[in-house]
Amino acid sequence: MFVNLNSTRLCSVVQPARIDFHFSSHCWPEKKMESVGMLSRILARSATPRLLAVRSFRTSAPAISSAIAEGPERDTKNFPRQLRPIQPGKVRMGFIPEEWFELFYKKTGVTGPYMFGVSFLTYLCSKEIYIMEHEYYNGLSLAILCIIGVKKLGPSVAAWLDKEVDTYEKAWEQGRVQQLEDLKSAIEAEKKEQWRAEGQSLLFEAKKENIALQLEAAYRERLMNAYAEIKKRLDYQVETQNIDRRISQKHMVNWIVSNVLKSITPQQEKDSLKKCIADLKALSATA
Amino acid sequence: MMSNLFSVFDPSTSIFSLSLNWLSSTLGLFLFPFSYWLIPSRYLVVFNSIGGTLHKEFKVLLGGSFKPGLTLLFVSLFLYVVFNNFLGLFPYIFTSTSHLSFTLSLSLPLWLALMFYGWLNNTQHMFAHLVPQGTPGVLMPFMVCIETVSNLIRPGTLAVRLCANMIAGHLLMTLMGNTGSGLSTIMVSFLILGQICLLILESAVSIIQGYVFAVLSTLYSSEV
Numbered sequence: 001m002f003v004n005l006n007s008t009r010l011c012s013v014v015q016p017a018r019i020d021f022h023f024s025s026h027c028w029p030e031k032k033m034e035s036v037g038m039l040s041r042i043l044a045r046s047a048t049p050r051l052l053a054v055r056s057f058r059t060s061a062p063a064i065s066s067a068i069a070e071g072p073e074r075d076t077k078n079f080p081r082q083l084r085p086i087q088p089g090k091v092r093m094g095f096i097p098e099e100w101f102e103l104f105y106k107k108t109g110v111t112g113p114y115m116f117g118v119s120f121l122t123y124l125c126s127k128e129i130y131i132m133e134h135e136y137y138n139g140l141s142l143a144i145l146c147i148i149g150v151k152k153l154g155p156s157v158a159a160w161l162d163k164e165v166d167t168y169e170k171a172w173e174q175g176r177v178q179q180l181e182d183l184k185s186a187i188e189a190e191k192k193e194q195w196r197a198e199g200q201s202l203l204f205e206a207k208k209e210n211i212a213l214q215l216e217a218a219y220r221e222r223l224m225n226a227y228a229e230i231k232k233r234l235d236y237q238v239e240t241q242n243i244d245r246r247i248s249q250k251h252m253v254n255w256i257v258s259n260v261l262k263s264i265t266p267q268q269e270k271d272s273l274k275k276c277i278a279d280l281k282a283l284s285a286t287a
Numbered sequence: 288m289m290s291n292l293f294s295v296f297d298p299s300t301s302i303f304s305l306s307l308n309w310l311s312s313t314l315g316l317f318l319f320p321f322s323y324w325l326i327p328s329r330y331l332v333v334f335n336s337i338g339g340t341l342h343k344e345f346k347v348l349l350g351g352s353f354k355p356g357l358t359l360l361f362v363s364l365f366l367y368v369v370f371n372n373f374l375g376l377f378p379y380i381f382t383s384t385s386h387l388s389f390t391l392s393l394s395l396p397l398w399l400a401l402m403f404y405g406w407l408n409n410t411q412h413m414f415a416h417l418v419p420q421g422t423p424g425v426l427m428p429f430m431v432c433i434e435t436v437s438n439l440i441r442p443g444t445l446a447v448r449l450c451a452n453m454i455a456g457h458l459l460m461t462l463m464g465n466t467g468s469g470l471s472t473i474m475v476s477f478l479i480l481g482q483i484c485l486l487i488l489e490s491a492v493s494i495i496q497g498y499v500f501a502v503l504s505t506l507y508s509s510e511v
Contacts, residue, residue: 134464
């Protein structure tokens with residue numbers, strides 16, 4: 001009936017959590033990347049080293065028994081660890097504990113405690129041990145006010161307070177939950193990195209091929225150079241021979257012509273001229 | 288048995304002539320929540336939110352002279368006064384704050400301490416406070432007198448305000464309750480209705496008076 005201000009609505013948390021924070025930073029080695037074609041696992045990766053923050057949280061497990069490290073002298077049998085109750089103790093009429101009613105049940109049955117209460121109050125009033133003076137009316141008004149207040153405002157206030165408690169609890173949980181998420185994403189990242197690392201072997205093959213191609217190209221270029229040089233030299237030889245032959249031929253021709261010209265006598269010249277004139281006359285006669 | 292109207296305020300429960308009614312001041316300790324567990328219970332959330340809100344308010348009021356932990360005194364003062372006022376509304380619980388001896392014991396040492404500290408350590412500053420800013424020159428001498436008087440009656444006003452409010456409320460409740468024994472049933476229901484309204488008022492007054500007490504103490508301490 002009263003707003004249960006002491007209710008906690010919790011799972012049984014055995015003891016306040018012991019929380020240790022420790023950071024460890026783990027730098028992944030920087031890997032030089034060369035983007036090769038369309039292989040996605042080798043494509044552009046950030047070169048910054050990755051920090052893996054690990055916050056270890058040791059919270060107590062819900063079960064009482066083994067999760068907590070107890071000291072050797074601790075007597076948990078006779079002095080067990082306190083369990084936080086989820087709901088407060090049961091009460092009847094807002095403030096009278098159930099246990100008081102149950103005391104009467106064996107002797108008097110269920111109507112026993114009510115009979116006892118009413119008759120006791122009647123006794124007090126009739127014998128004027130309790131006198132209904134001004135304090136009684138004050139108390140009555142206050143009781144009515146409290147009952148109305150709890151009935152009307154109780155649920156909404158309780159709901160708001162529960163929300164506040166939940167917010168507080170979530171804030172504590174948040175560290176643990178955040179750490180779990182961090183670890184999960186770290187595992188995912190690690191797997192991805194491993195997948196990427198496998199792609200490196202393809203890269204090596206490609207690099208080897210590249211180098212081989214370059215070597216081949218260099219070899220062929222040098223081969224061409226050598227061929228060109230040799231050809232140049234052979235061409236030179238050929239040219240010199242040609243020139244030599246040409247000059248000697250020309251010289252021979254000139255020598256023959258000069259000698260022939262020298263050998264032509266004047267009588268021979270005249271004779272030849274006469275023959276030519278005779279030929280021409282014959283031709284002109286026929287023509 | 289009530290010998291007169293004011294006997295409800297008489298701390299007369301005595302053993303060996305010790306007035307034991309004053310022990311009701313310690314009842315407020317039972318209203319403090321337990322904070323053993325990590326996650327707060329609903330009541331602890333209420334308590335913490337009250338304390339937190341008051342701390343923020345008083346911090347603003349203290350302004351430049353705020354030091355960490357200074358609001359603790361005033362928040363505790365508020366809680367003590369409110370608990371005593373509020374518990375006094377319950378039947379058969381003695382209201383300590385309706386006695387001038389009690390309220391004066393709260394306000395006078397506080398004020399005296401502030402005065403001693405202020406006048407001995409920041410004498411010029413305290414003198415400067417006697418003339419408010421923007422006072423016309425002609426009025427300054429009168430302002431000094433007025434401010435001095437106002438300063439001197441501060442513990443009295445603090446104490447008497449609280450005491451008078453509490454006495455008035457309880458007196459009304461007692462008066463109304465006393466007529467109850469001679470009324471018919473229908474009239475008693477009207478009486479109860481009236482008393483409920485009065486109780487709502489009294490609850491508000493008890494909290495407000497506590498707040499006023501604490502806020503004024505904060506303001507007086509910020510002026511030092």
